[in-house]
Amino acid sequence: MTVAAAPSPAPSADAAAGATGRFDLVDPDCFRAGHPHAAYDALRRQGPVVPVEGADGERLWLATDHEAIRAISADSAHFSTARGFRVHTAHRASMDPEIGKVLSRFMLSMDEPEHAPFRRLVTPFFMPSGIAAVEPLVRQGVDRLMAGLAGRDRVEFVEEIGARVPISTICAIIGVPPEDEWRVFEFTNAVFGTDDPELAPSKAVANERYLAIFDYGWSLLESRRREPRDDVISCIAHATLPDGRPLSRTEQVSYFSNLIAAGNETTRSSLSGAIWLLANHPDQRCALVDDPALIPRAVQEILRRFSPVIHMARTATQDVEVGPAQVVAGERVAMLYGAANHDPALFADPYALDVGRANANRHIAFGYGIHHCLGSRLAMLQLALILEALLRRFPRYEVVSDPAYIRSNFVLAMKRLDISLSPGGR
Numbered sequence: 001m002t003v004a005a006a007p008s009p010a011p012s013a014d015a016a017a018g019a020t021g022r023f024d025l026v027d028p029d030c031f032r033a034g035h036p037h038a039a040y041d042a043l044r045r046q047g048p049v050v051p052v053e054g055a056d057g058e059r060l061w062l063a064t065d066h067e068a069i070r071a072i073s074a075d076s077a078h079f080s081t082a083r084g085f086r087v088h089t090a091h092r093a094s095m096d097p098e099i100g101k102v103l104s105r106f107m108l109s110m111d112e113p114e115h116a117p118f119r120r121l122v123t124p125f126f127m128p129s130g131i132a133a134v135e136p137l138v139r140q141g142v143d144r145l146m147a148g149l150a151g152r153d154r155v156e157f158v159e160e161i162g163a164r165v166p167i168s169t170i171c172a173i174i175g176v177p178p179e180d181e182w183r184v185f186e187f188t189n190a191v192f193g194t195d196d197p198e199l200a201p202s203k204a205v206a207n208e209r210y211l212a213i214f215d216y217g218w219s220l221l222e223s224r225r226r227e228p229r230d231d232v233i234s235c236i237a238h239a240t241l242p243d244g245r246p247l248s249r250t251e252q253v254s255y256f257s258n259l260i261a262a263g264n265e266t267t268r269s270s271l272s273g274a275i276w277l278l279a280n281h282p283d284q285r286c287a288l289v290d291d292p293a294l295i296p297r298a299v300q301e302i303l304r305r306f307s308p309v310i311h312m313a314r315t316a317t318q319d320v321e322v323g324p325a326q327v328v329a330g331e332r333v334a335m336l337y338g339a340a341n342h343d344p345a346l347f348a349d350p351y352a353l354d355v356g357r358a359n360a361n362r363h364i365a366f367g368y369g370i371h372h373c374l375g376s377r378l379a380m381l382q383l384a385l386i387l388e389a390l391l392r393r394f395p396r397y398e399v400v401s402d403p404a405y406i407r408s409n410f411v412l413a414m415k416r417l418d419i420s421l422s423p424g425g426r
Contacts, residue, residue: 025062025334026055026089028195028407031310035412037351040064040339048323049333055090060332061325064339066346066364068322072314072333073369079314079333080111081371086410087313087334092194096207102214105254108312108371115370118251121239122232122259123374125173131377137172138382141165142389149393149421154400157275157417159185162268165386169378170263174256175220175231184260187213188268189406189415191261196407199415217256218249232259259375265413266308266366267379272403272414273306274299274387279399279419281353288355289395292388298355299383304363305353307338308412312367338412340364396422 023039043050048065063069085108107118167184190209193199200206221237228234236255240246278285311334316327341363342350366373401418
C-alpha cells in the first residue's frame with residue numbers, strides 16, 4: 001500500500017540558523033529547535049563538502065550530500081576515526097582527561113584492523129538470532145508499558161514512555177540489574193547532556209556524572225569476573241583479543257559506556273520523534289492506524305525524517321578528493337546525517353513524511369560502513385512494536401507542547417515532550 005503524503009516545507013531560515021543567526025556546528029544552540037534544514041540546504045547548494053573554520057582555527061569540512069557521506073564512511077583507506085568520531089564543543093573538549101581516554105577506546109574511535117575483533121566480541125547478541133531471542137522480552141516490556149498507561153491522560157512522553165522499553169531491554173542484554181535501570185536513564189543524559197545546563201549545571205557536575213558511569217560499569221565487570229552469566233558484561237569481562245591479550249580496564253569500561261548509552265538513546269529519541277512527526281502528519285498517522293502492516297516501513301521513514309544523530313566525524317589520513325573538493329591530510333570532515341537524509345537527489349520531496357516511501361531504507365540514520373550501528377536491528381524492532389502498541393491503544397493522542405531537545409551538537413535527543421492520550425476510535 002502506498003500512502004500519498006502532502007509536501008512539507010523545510011523550516012524557516014531563522015529557525016534553521018539557531019540562536020546565533022548563522023550555522024556553526026560547534027554551537028549546540030544551532031540545533032535547539034531540531035535539525036537546521038534550511039542551513040543544510042544552503043550548504044548543499046555550495047557543494048557536497050564545504051570548508052569552514054573550525055573551533056581550533058583549522059579548516060573543517062561539512063558534508064551534506066548523501067552520496068559523499070556514504071563514500072567517506074566507506075573509505076577507510078583515506079579517512080580515520082582515530083582522532084575522534086565527533087566534533088567537540090569547547091566545553092566538552094575541556095572535561096576530565098579520563099573521559100577522553102575512555103572515549104578514545106570506543107569502537108567508534110577504532111580503525112581497521114583493530115576495530116573488527118572488538119566488534120566481533122559482542123556481535124552475536126545483536127545478530128538476527130540474538131534479536132529473536134530477546135523479542136519476547138521486548139514484547140513483555142511493551143505490554144507492561146501499555147498497562148501502566150491505563151487511566152492516564154497527560155504524560156511526559158520521553159521519560160514515562162519513550163525511555164522505558166529501550167532501557168529495560170538494553171539493560172537485560174548487557175546485564176544491568178532491573179533495580180538499576182534508573183541509573184541508565186541518568187547515565188544516558190550525562191553522556192549526551194554535558195553541554196546542557198539543565199542536565200549538567202557545571203563542568204564539575206558534568207565530570208562527576210560522566211565518571212560515575214565508569215565506576216558503575218567497572219563494579220559490574222568485576223562482579224561478572226567472579227560470577228559470569230550469559231550477558232554482554234560477562235563477555236567483556238572475560239574477553240581476549242586474537243593475540244590472547246585481555247581487554248584493559250579502560251577498554252572494558254569503554255565497551256560498557258558505549259553500549260549502555262548508544263543502546264537506548266537512539267531508540268528513545270527516534271520514538272519521541274515518531275510521536276512528534278505523526279502528530280504533525282495526521283494523514284500518515286491515520287494510514288498506520290488503519291494498516292499496522294505499514295509500520296516496519298514507516299520506521300525506516302521516521303528514522304530518515306527525524307535523524308537522531310546530528311553528525312559523525314572523520315579525519316583524512318592523506319590528501320583525497322571528495323567530489324570537486326580537495327581534502328588535505330589531517331583535516332576533519334563532519335558528516336551531517338540530517339542533511340544527507342534530506343538530500344533531494346535521493347529522496348523526492350525530502351521534507352514530506354511518507355510512510356510508504358519506497359527507498360526510505362537508504363537513510364543513514366545508523367551510519368554506514370564498518371561503524372554502522374551494531375544495535376540497529378534491535379532499535380527497529382523496538383520502534384515497530386512500541387509504535388504499533390501506542391497507535392492501537394491511543395490512536396487519537398495529541399502533542400500538547402513543543403519538544404525540548406537536549407542541548408547538543410551531536411545528537412538530536414528530546415528531553416521532554418508532553419502528550420495527551422485519547423484512547424478510542426478517531
